[in-house]
Structure formats: structure tokens, C-alpha cells
Amino acid sequence: MERIPILKMGEFVLVSIQVDMHDQLAMTLQDDLTAQIVRSRAKGVLIDISALEIVDSFIGRMLGNIASMARVLDAETVVVGMRPAVAITLVELGMALPGVKTALNVERGMELLRATLGTPVETGRAPAESPNGHPQN
Amino acid sequence: MTRDEKSRIPEILRKHEPELLKDWVQRQLAAAGGRPGQLSEAALREEASRFLSALREAVVGGQFRDIAGPAWSGVREVLGEISRDRAQHGFSPTETAMFVFSFKEALFARLRRELAADADALADETWAATTLLDRLGLYTIEIHQKSREEVIGRQQQEMLELSTPVVELWQGVLGLPLIGTLDSARTQIVMESLLQRIVETGATIAVIDITGVPTVDTLVAQHLLKTVAAARLMGADCIISGIRPQIAQTIVHLGVDLQNVITKATLADAFAIALQRTGFAVQRLPHRA
Missing domain, CATH: 3.30.750.24 (STAS domain)
Incomplete structure (x- = not known):
């Protein structure tokens, strides 16, 4: 059965979705990811969806669910690399993913995770006064 | 006049095409005399001759009433091209339609000469010709309108793009x-x-x-x-x-x-x-x- 690889990197877990998500795959990812967060005591989850061209409401809800589950397990989730067309589709579907943090690419996402978790930022950029999460969080 | 096959219009068009063309172009030029610079005589003659030859081929089939049919595709194409061209050059719908309507005068004059002996036939042929040319004229207006709408649509699109800079x-x-x-x-x-x-x-x-x-x-x-x-x-x-x-x-x-x-x-x-x-x-x- 095909699975989406989940990589552990320090106190973060990385997921890069490189194939078309179908519903079963999404459910498997949910199982694997929650298990991995618990096993590795991860503090942050980074989901890269830059290869995802098509989303439906199910995938949108899954992203929201994963973020909520991770939060319950005390880990922050950042979704990165969303394509413009995907963003528009999700908004039109009425799924603005209010509880999910977002960033433009993996690099920014890592920065955001580090900033959120209070880990010193390693890159040369000046740290932003407030993290690039969205205002209500 | 229910049987178009008896019409002598195809024959007249075939026989007298050069004279009709000359007469028609002259009348158009005379009518447009007050508005120089719109269309050159050569361009007008070229358009008129294309229309006439397409018309001559189309009427051979005898289907005068059905200008949407396949026999008339040549005429439709020529007229479509002409009216689009005129719409883009800012001609009014009337001016565009007059291109077709003005042909009536030339054609009727010719019909009268050919059918002088037979008043009934003249009346029938005139009626057939006038309905046909009316339809063609209305068709040009339609195309004219459509191409104007296309222009407006394109401009709207352009405005939309210009109006949202990032x-x-x-x-x-x-x-x-x-x-x-x-x-x-x-x-x-x-x-x-x-x-x-x-x-x-x-x-x-x-x-x-x-x-x-x-x-x-x-x-x-x-x-x-x-x-x-x-x-x-x-x-x-x-x-x-x-x-x-x-x-x-x-x-x-x-x-x-x-x-x-x-x-x-x-x-x-x-x-x-x-x-x-x-x-x-x-x-x-x-x-x-």
C-alpha cells in the first residue's frame, strides 16, 4: 500500500505530499502522522503541499484535522507551499483553514516553526517582531 | 412566387454581373459622395465583386429563403468579413447594411429592363430579390453588432486587467x-x-x-x-x-x-x-x- 513518507528532523516532523491525495491515502497519513508525533515527541509539524495541484473539501478538512490533532498532541502545524489555484479553490470552498499556520515555502515554514517554538532563528534574516502566523492566533 | 426554381435572377446575375457591379459601385460611391475618406473606390469595388460572385453561386441552388443553409455559406462568409471589417473601422450599422441594400437599386433596374414585357414576372422577381437582400442586410447588421460587442468585451477585459495592479x-x-x-x-x-x-x-x-x-x-x-x-x-x-x-x-x-x-x-x-x-x-x- 502506498504511503506518504514522514521524516523526523530534530524536534520537527516533515511531510511532503508529492502525489495526488486520494481519500484513503489521506486517512493513512493521519494515522501515521499522529503516531509519529507521539513516538518522536515532535513539537512541530511541517506539511509541504507544493506538489498538490488539486484539492477538494475532503483534503482541505484533512489538513485542518491534522493541525487540530497535532495541537492536541502539543505540536504546531505549518502548511507550506500552497499553490495560488489551490488557495483560491479552498477559499471558494469556504475552507480558509483558520486554525492552520501557513508559509510560502519550506524555508519560511521552518523559520515560522522555530519562531513559534522559541528556538533561536539560525538564518541571517532579522527576526520579525511577531511571527508570520495570522493575526487571530 | 413559391417555386424559386423558376426565378430568372440566377440567370440575370450570371449574364450581367460586370454591368451590375459597375452600376452598383457607382451608386454606392454617389451615395457616399458627401463622406470622403471612408472607403476607397478600389476597396469598395473589390468587396462588391466578391459579394456578387458569392451571391451568383449561392442563387444557383434556388434556395432564396434559407440564407442560413449550406448553399449560402460563401455569401455569409464574405458578408461577415465585410461587416466585421467595417465595425472595426467605426462604420455605423446603417452604413454597413447599406452596402447590401444599395444593391437593390442596381438589381431592380436590371430586372426592369430584362422583364419589361412581363409585369407579373417582374413583380414576382422584385419581391423575391427584395426579401433576399433584406435578409442579407439584416445579417450584416447582426454581424456588425456582434463584432462591436466583441470589441466592448475585449475592452472590458483590458480595463479589468489594468485596474488591478499589484x-x-x-x-x-x-x-x-x-x-x-x-x-x-x-x-x-x-x-x-x-x-x-x-x-x-x-x-x-x-x-x-x-x-x-x-x-x-x-x-x-x-x-x-x-x-x-x-x-x-x-x-x-x-x-x-x-x-x-x-x-x-x-x-x-x-x-x-x-x-x-x-x-x-x-x-x-x-x-x-x-x-x-x-x-x-x-x-x-x-x-x-
């Missing part, structure tokens, strides 16, 4: 000055161009300035919020600026919830926040103070 205010800060009413079609374009620019520039903050938006009702507010939500999904925060006092009142009265969006009264305030967030600061040089 500018880079600072490294990592985009500006989106909105001018004019925000409907769903425009929101779509605004959203697409904003997200595209976010990808290109890697911006983390976008300032949407609505100083130029005349009214903000619930629909416009919803469109704005959609844009903000889409930008956030791409990892960029939005600040809405340029909210005039009147608009602030309207927003509150309508119960629009802008709690989750940073709003500022002026673009300058929004820009200051954007700079602060991206870690920049603007300072007055000491010796100029």
Missing part, C-alpha cells in the same frame, strides 16, 4: 491599490494576481488599499475577506487600509466582521506596520532633522 512597496511587502467597485469577477482577478505576485516575490505582507473603492457592502466585504483568506493560505498576511470614515460606519452598521483582519485608516499606517513586521525601520537622518 505593486511591490518594499522588499517582502506588496501593495494592492483597489480602485472602483469590487465585484466577483474582479475579486477573482485581484486574488489571482495577488497570489501570483506572492509566489514571485516571496512577500509576507500585502497591503490592500481600498481608498478608491466607492462603497463597501456585505458582498464587497466578503470578497475582501476571501482575498485575505487566500493570501493567508499562501503564508502572507493582509492589511486592509484606506478605510474612510463613511466606510467604517457602513461596515459596522452592516455587521461585517473584520476582527480577524488588520485594518488601518491610511496606507501610511499600514505600511509602517508592514515594515515593522518584516523587521525594517525607517529613520530620519540625524543631520537633516
